[in-house]
Amino acid sequence: MLVLAVVVLAAAFGISSPAFKQGQAIPVDYTCDGQNVSPALVWTAPPTGTKSFALIMDDPDAPGGTFTHWLAWNISPKARGLKRGARPPRQGTTSFGRVEYGGPCPPTGPPHRYFFKLYALRSTLALPNGSSRSQLEAAMRGKVLRRIRLVGLYGR
DSSP: OOOOOOOOOOOOOOEEOSSOOTTSBOOGGGSTTTTOOOOOEEEOOOOTTOOEEEEEEEETTOTTSOEEEEEEEEEOTTOOEEOTTOOOSEEOOOTTSOSSOOOOOOOSSSOEEEEEEEEEESSOOOOOTTOOHHHHHHHHTTTEEEEEEEEEEEOO
16 A cells, blocks of 8 residues: 655745845845844744734844844735835834934944844733833743844844
8 A cells, every 4th residue: 555645844934025125135225324224024924823023133242232123013914024224113222222224334443243033932022112121022022932033133
């Protein structure tokens, strides 16, 4: 007797940007030296059970320690990306002290790494606009189904 097995492979959850490739330079338009707008981001289908997305963009190479450039959450589970210059439904206070995207703005020297970390969450988050990174991370605790990241470089 011949038994055939059908295996369905789920597409891997991944993130990219039409503005730059993984590990490559972030164009100046998306930095404080340019238009300082967020780059478009695109992601593939998330894990089953995803109820919202959260996004953290940071620079671990900043002289004073990790610098937070963007915090966003309660992004629709149906979303498959964010447009250039996007304003997600909820945003937090960055290390710049603003509730909006703040592009790369490193001191003169070697390029810094900028991590765009997207979290697939099993629920939405009851956080008001302007919440801090620590508040966002605490609210996400125990709710992360999967995390993916895109890394870009920028230096002056």
